[in-house]
Amino acid sequence: MPPVDNRLGKPAIGLAQHLTFTLGSALLLMLLYSLLRLALLAYNSEQIGDTPVATLAEAFGNGLRFDLRLVVYACVPLLLALLWRPAMNARGLFRAWLTLFASVTLFLGLLELDFYREFHQRLNGLVFQYVKEDPKTVMSMLWYGFPVLRYLLAWLLATLLLAWLFKRLDLATRPRPPRALSLAPATRRSPWYAHLAVFVACLLVAVLAARGTLRQGPPLRWGDAFTTESMFANQLGLNGTLTLIGAAKSQLSDHRDNAWKSTLPDDEARRVVREMLLGADDRLVDADSAVVRRDYTPPAERTLPVRHVVVILMESFAGHYVGALGAPGNITPNFDALAKEGVLFERFFSNGTHTHQGMFATMACFPNLPSFEYLMQMPEGGHKFSGLPQLLSARGFEDRYVYNGDFAWDNQAGFFGNQGMTTFIGRGDYVDPVFSDPTWGVSDQDMFDRGAQELAALDPEKPFYALLQTLSNHTPYALPEQLPVDPVTGFGSLDQHLTAMRYSDWALGRFFEKARQSPYFKDTLFVVVGDHGFGSNEQLTEMDLFRFNVPLLLIGPGIQEKFGARRDTVGTQVDIVPTIMGRLGGETRHQCWGRDLLNLPEGDPGTGVIKPSGSDQTVAIVSGERILVQPRDMPAKVYDYRLGAKPSSRHVENAPDEASLKRRLDAFLKSATESLLDNTAGVVDAKP
Template sequence: MGQSEVLNSRQLGASLSRPTVSSHLAFTLLSVVALMVMFSLLRLALFIYNRELIGSTPAATFVEAFITGMRFDIRMVVYLIAPLVFAVVSVRAMSWRGVWRAWLTATASLTMFLGVLEMDFYREFHQRLNSLVFQYMSEDPRTVMSMIWYGYPVVRYLLAWAVATWMLYLLFKGIDRATRPSANGPTAAAWYVRVAVLLVVVVACVLAARGTLRQGPPLRWGDAFTTDSMFANHLGLNGSLSLIKAAESRFSEDRDNIWKATLPVEQARDTVRQMLVMPDDKLVDADEAAVRRDYTPPANGTLPVKNVVVILMESFAGHYVGALGAPGNITPYFDKLSKEGLLFTQYFSNGTHTHQGMFATMACFPNLPGFEYLMQTPEGGHKFSGLPQLLSARQFEDVYVYNGDFAWDNQSGFFANQGMTTFIGRNDFVNPVFSDPTWGVSDQDMFARGNEELDKLHATGKPFYALLQTLSNHVPYALPKDLPVQPVTGYGSLDEHLTAMRYSDWSLGQFFEKAKKSPYYKDTIFVVVGDHGFGTPEQLTEMDLFRFNVPLLIIAPGIQDKFGATRDTVGTQIDIVPTIMGRLGGVARHQCWGRDLLNLPEGDKGFGMIKPSGSGQDVALVYGNRILIKQKEGDVRVYDYKLGKDFGVTRIENTPEQSEMKARLESFIQTATKSLLDNTTGVVDSKPQNK
């Protein structure tokens, strides 16, 4: 080591032994600037990566979003620099520059990693990081890692993250060198001066983290919703903060994300009964159960069927279905089938995750705040009054055919507890046409096996019901090498997704071609429905309606003669079970949170309560062509909407229906939540009795 290097080393050591408040604050302030720039760059990357969502939104709107985003970023930065702020009271702590560099580099690197992860997360879900991250982490790690490895450029992202981390290290090292006090500078201030400085800095940090000088609550999620562009509003949030908030809700013992009661119990229950109990219903156990009733459908509404087949199509978004007005010929087989049955044109999933589609469709229970992953919670062990209970009581045989592993989402545990007995999953297929390492066999394999299983059930001579669930239209979209359909082009980043959707549609068509040749076909009601939609470049309201809009097609002998070819009645997946029971006929005691859509009073527009995946409490009530959205934080908003080819939304201010719709939404969620917690959701009362 040369003489000059020795001198520099000694000077550096001397400076470390004489830290000052001013040098420490300079180091902290420059680090704040660096972190703020990093978060803005992450927001810019998210904006560029998802630029297809810009649409016709003016640039000024996104400028506003970036400015709003800085308010959320500063809160996150305050959390990151908190240890440095409190270090000002200790001369020794201020001298730990190596520790502070490591802390800043590590935390900034972690948030950088989350920012890289969020680019594809937002493209897929149109949401900032939320509890879905923890949901996937809690599932089978092997499947999750396989999905990520085959679905995204993992190596490229990791390399970019490593380079960014190295650059962050160099940046904080440079800030460290630039703010070190000189060896001959003043000594550290007295303790009482340092305490006074700490108090001033803490007050400044609290004001910055609060994000607003208004009275009342600090900066809230809803404060980012300042524009008419959902993409811009979401850009205004901070993904790391959103994830922290989701973690607080998910792992809180108080289950803070469960809906809090806002109405008297009796008032909410009576409102729900007005919403759900129809003229042909008779309430039973009214003191214990909210909406348990005996349903006797009119004889002229039944159909000559004895078997039921429900087909749950993965990510079958109504926005891209030709029969609902979409161009591109993405779903030619479904479009052809729709001419043979009854198609609902304003239909919605109850959630945006397959998990919610399964229990809403088969157990006719809504997707509630705090119970988005109901099948994996203790309450998921309760008895519901869905298709398994109602048809098992009538001695129906059953089968559930699925491409993948039934351990995912606790499907086998949940549905076995509800009454299903036969499960055909990925390990039960012999010599499939295609099997990917993530999810399992292809949709054409699943449907081919479905045909075989239905023929076997018919051979028993007993009535049966079946659930057939597709999976190929899911990341990583692993499809057979030699596709039986033409790949979709012209949709940018959605080309691969829509190609998988076209392949699933083809597989559905092959299933029906074979089913029509089977003797059971003429005695069966088929229900084809999407489990949820997916993100599109066009977003309708902050609820992103296209992620909920799915087709519902009912095919059965004589259905068009009695009910026509299309219906614009609003409905959701929880209406499927009572609609099926209405076609089978006979008295059905149930406690479904939906209604028979083919036996509604004259002029009834239909309604549906929807909620996205994640831990947020933002919910909506769709009523006819109007939707009321109640955000977790923020004002209630009402829109008129239109789906199909000429889609669009119009904000409605001060509508007289708003208070009534809000009361219905709150009553519905409050009463359903209470019923779930009280374990009174089944056909019979399961509530523990007082001894």
């Protein structure tokens, strides 16, 4: 009869039964992760577009390798049990561990359904960023923005099912007890050296499976999932739990260790960046200590008769859905009308894909860099930059920052207060708002009404600048029950998002109606820009340009007569401050990592460096109709792209300008990173 575990009074588990249970558990987990990938595909089916079935099948094939790595992690305790015979009998502990592992990864898979729909990325550092923020706000956002109870119920039921399946597998792989006592000698147990040999063999298989590849060099990397021209299929091939583990490693390490690593010599990098950013009207200063600190004096004929500046940062104001940029659906009729009064930039991009980056890039004119995506919350965020607060405070401008929500979020009050802003009007300063969302705060209508009130109360003869920041176009959307606009239909899962965008546009139009009645209006430069875009049903290039493309609109006295109505110059948010200072005129000393977009040399196509938020280290440089995308530790890709009514992109093999674009991108990131780390990014060098 089979060997008996004397302590349990049950037949002891043999090598064959243990290996069968391990293999069965691994197959069950592999099935679970394939089903989660199928669920992600179905939930985000609008992303499929014209992707061939064969491409999606390739994504599932790639996914098996990533899933197998995760399964190896789950099976480590079972493999270690091979070294000690009594440990193989601890089936109850193994079932509990496997159920827990499967349940946690299942929870992450359910979370990823909406995470991918929102960010077009698998789980990454954004998860930790939200967790570090105000827990009450984050929980409120999840509760009101997503079907939490439905997901929790599905997770609980699926966990119970998994526990039952592991138990059935346990029972099916146990030795059967004898039907009657027998005087026959007991089956001999496997000797220790058999266990050791099997363990070594299983270890080799596990290592090979975890590596995911037979090639020499590095093991399986995220780039190994990027084997198709479909960005959705490539992302589908990844495993969200593994991408989250990778992000956790980055979070736990010193963030400076994850900064951009360049191969360019310092002198060459500085020279290249200065060629990129310095123009005929710039005079370089402090060249030994600062990279691009300069005195800028725009020609008098390119200035405007303006005294005040109002920057309006629109939440998720994606250029892909702006009518003035060619989008259908009449989502932004008020912005479209305003665009006829000013200069509209058609190829403008956010520096990141999170409001955090939009704020510091727009107002502090510092770029979004690898490892410093959440600059305002990092020690380096305490440095002095040369943004709008510094430059205009030095000229005696009064300031206002009007916002729907809490300034503690993203450390806005701390960061901008340190940069020189003094007056903040936030969530707690509104009296009897039209609508107050339990998560974020008051509606855009309330914010703009308060903004108009604050600006009208200022002395129009004294210069001021203001930042008005919207929030309603963010999950869960802070919209009044009785909407002043018709809900958007016909865009599938984006209908609610676009309805919120239409509402924000309505509130923007209402603000301008009030502003026109105030005496300051005729002397004001208005800057309307999106903080970032959001995903569409298709992805434009590997960088997903729809998440970066935002409109930039400048409205001011005589601006169209001097500069025309439209510009196709490439620009990003770090170009906004130099462009504002160029319209105000006079000499300005700054170290912005952008240029005055209305004072570029003839024929200059413009240049911008962009990077997504989260732990993704992919970066890109855009110049004219060309973009080079550089993933970390992977070959770069060059695309031709087109925005507007008929967006498109085309991968360009062996592009003649690839080497030049890579060199400029490398130099920009290296120089900006070193400037930040050396604390020399401001108007003057920091004191030691």
